[in-house]
Amino acid sequence: MTAPKGVTRRRFVQASVALAGMAAASKLHSAQEPAGEGLFDVHLHLSQAWYGADHGPIDARQLLAWMDAHDVAHAAVLPLVSPEAFWYPVTTEFVLSETRAHRDRLFPFCAVDPRTLATHLPQRKDVVDLLKRYQDAGAVGFGEHKPNLPIDDPLNMRLYEACSDVGLPLLFHLDNLANVDEPGLPGLARALAAFPDLTFIGHGKGWWASISGGLTKADLHVGYPRGAVISGGAVDQLMDRYPNIYGDLSSSGAHALTRAPAFGRDFIRRRADRLLFGTDYYDLTQQAFPQFSLFDELEVDPDVRRKIGGANARRLLG
Template structure:
């Protein structure tokens, strides 16, 4: 029987997670209720539904699940986008909760509100809103992708409310949204101010900071050069136990592939706080994470932690 290199690599990956090749369901009907305890496939901590920028490319919950079936993604976090800088077409918390209600065995809902929303300004009001969504099943807050400095007082209210409710927050950093400076000093201010809140890092500004030697422009880009010593991510992870990383999007894949030797060592070193993600948000989108994980040579234990176990633990999925 002929088998593609991609299919062969996937079978090896799945075997490393403790499941035999060929066990993943091949149809939507079969895929209706996979068991998280079975240890099969990826848990993707970063996807979206709805429209992002192109109205011709709406991603329905059913289309997302079909894609998940194709790529052995057992469960996926679905993130709303509620800030005007985050997308052309807002994606509401209510739509995410409804999708997860319809597909409870596959989709994991997060919640989000823009910190500038008039009636959500106080910490008490924000806490009440977020707790209401958590009561409906939300497992975290995000994508927090807001056109303010990362530690703006309005942003800090959101962090305080999430800490009070007890859910993690997934954020985006670049030079437009969640704005910071080289060294991520604004993020550090939030980390030390809210030590009981688990932050999940994402976006160009976060992942460019795997390397030292950055200027302000680099925080908004996708550097291709070898990683230089002194990266803020390693520094922050060494000093703050409440910071995690989400490997999604071009920024996440690039951070590892730009310097595979350093990237592999980094994943092994930070194996307990890195999580697999794709940022899949439109039909037909190319996702580099699958090719990256075909190339990476990691111990089975490390691969399993990154691809599913860390998400299960952080999001309390079992």
């Protein structure tokens, strides 16, 4: 094949390979779509032009094409506003604008860096008013929340309070660089107890490492821990104690449940009402998404697939 005029051969080859992969993925994954309204990916991202030709941009049209190729019916689209979160800010305004014409399938989240509450949003009413404006513009959740602060930092806690007031579920990333906590996740426990009406959705290396007990501080920043899962993990303990904590299976989530398949099989069944399907797609070069084979690998029954694949997200996000 010859590259179209104005398109470099390298870019043309990349696009051709990606489309071929999407077609193959569509055939592979079509049998995995749970019954009902189809997969709901709770964790996708858009990116702007300056991300670089090899990685992006990813606009709404491209995101929908990727979703179609992977049999994803609906998706939450998450901004990234904290300086630690991405190579550059992906603003709430950009996400709201890009998704506006596709709200039948793309559901925007909003985000505010909590450090703004120390400067430009000093009062509770200021934060609530901003979140309500985002909500009125279509936002159905808050996140990806990813600041380099303790997860129970006073600024974070003020932000959680506003999200609870407005009724926006909050999806957070937790590791040793974002929403920092200690082994056992005591800071997260304090946040969950303080805001019982706020739905928290856990994501990231530190969150998913915490399915296991016996962790050190360094373990909260290991991308894909291997080996047996030791009893006493914080994730199970928190889910037992707090009905407002959920888990996002994107990124390290699928790896966490397949590191010890017997544990993963039991966990995904026990926590079927509290887990959400997601991939964390944000880059054109991404190829592997183990979330699509997770249900088959762990021999998950149809009712659990339905809940995790979409029903839970639709219930939480309306």
